[in-house]
Structures are given as C-alpha cells and as structure tokens.
Amino acid sequence: MINKYFTKKKYVINLLLIVIWMIFIFLMSNQPAETSDSQSLGIISILSKLGIDMSGIFGDIANFIVRKCAHFLEYMILGFLIINLIKEDLKIKYIILIVIGGVFLYACTDEFHQLFVSGRDGNLRDIFIDTSGGTVSALLFYLKRLLIRNRINE
Numbered sequence: 001m002i003n004k005y006f007t008k009k010k011y012v013i014n015l016l017l018i019v020i021w022m023i024f025i026f027l028m029s030n031q032p033a034e035t036s037d038s039q040s041l042g043i044i045s046i047l048s049k050l051g052i053d054m055s056g057i058f059g060d061i062a063n064f065i066v067r068k069c070a071h072f073l074e075y076m077i078l079g080f081l082i083i084n085l086i087k088e089d090l091k092i093k094y095i096i097l098i099v100i101g102g103v104f105l106y107a108c109t110d111e112f113h114q115l116f117v118s119g120r121d122g123n124l125r126d127i128f129i130d131t132s133g134g135t136v137s138a139l140l141f142y143l144k145r146l147l148i149r150n151r152i153n154e
Contacts, residue, residue: 014085021081022106025074029110033119040066068129075103075130079137092145096138103134 028036040063044054054062079099086095107130111122 011085014081018078018081018085021074021078025078025106025110026113028070028074029114029120030117032117036067036120037063040070043070068126071126071129072133072136075107075133076137077133078106079103079134080141082134083137083141087141092142096142099138099141100131100135104131107131107134 031039043066044062047054054066058065082099082102083095086098090098104127107127110130111124111127114120115122
C-alpha cells in the first residue's frame with residue numbers, strides 16, 4: 001500500500017514537472033521578437049564574460065546560434081521529463097517513440113502558436129531542431145539502458 005502511494009505521488013510530480021516545463025516553453029514562445037532577441041544577446045554577454053566570445057566565433061549569426069541552441073535544450077529537457085514519467089512502465093522502443101512523438105507534436109503546436117506572436121513566425125526548421133533535442137534525450141536514455149544492461153551481464 002505504501003509503495004503504491006509513493007508511486008502515484010511520483011507520477012503526479014513528474015506529470016506536473018512536464019506541464020510546468022510546457023508552460024515555460026509556451027511563455028518563452030509568447031514573447032515578442034524584440035524581447036527574445038534581447039534575452040539571446042544577454043546570454044551572449046554572459047558567455048563573453050565567462051571567456052566564450054560567441055560573436056568572435058560566429059560573427060553576425062551568434063544570436064541565431066544561441067536562439068537555436070535554446071530551442072534544442074528546451075525540448076531536450078522536455079524529452080527527459082517525459083522519459084522520467086514513463087520509464088518504469090514501458091519497453092524502451094515505446095519510450096523512444098512516445099518521447100520523439102510527444103516532443104514533435106508539442107513543437108508543432110509551439111510553432112503554430114508563434115504565428116500569432118508579434119515579430120515571430122512558425123518555422124519548420126525550428127520543429128526539426130526541437131524534435132532533435134527530444135531525440136537526443138531519447139538516445140541518451142537508450143545508451144544509458146544499454147550500459148546498465150551490459151554491466152549486469154558482465
């Protein structure tokens with residue numbers, strides 16, 4: 001009985017984390033282009049202070065690179081959160097399909113949403129970048145499972 005309670009509580013917490021992260025992604029996508037640009041430039045400034053000169057490395061496309069990396073990371077985190085929710089209940093192939101499919105669907109809705117935000121647009125390239133982030137999370141989880149299985153078999 002106690003184990004079932006903790007399992008249900010863990011499930012609810014993991015589900016809540018996914019919802020919170022999806023809201024975060026929505027809010028980031030809901031910002032006008034000018035606000036989003038200033039945030040990216042702020043990241044470039046912080047990296048510069050840490051000794052990583054993005055503008056020196058990438059020139060005029062540094063802001064673009066930072067923005068696309070942010071897309072990738074947002075959806076990689078979403079993928080890990082989905083994995084954390086379902087990893088105990090499903091086979092690895094279904095986990096991978098659900099993660100990639102779920103991230104892809106949310107990326108599509110996110111890009112559709114951006115069509116209605118000032119200065120933003122929906123972009124197939126961003127759907128690909130977002131889905132790539134989720135795919136990387138699924139692949140890392142798969143590799144972790146393989147390593148654990150190989151250690152057990154040794």
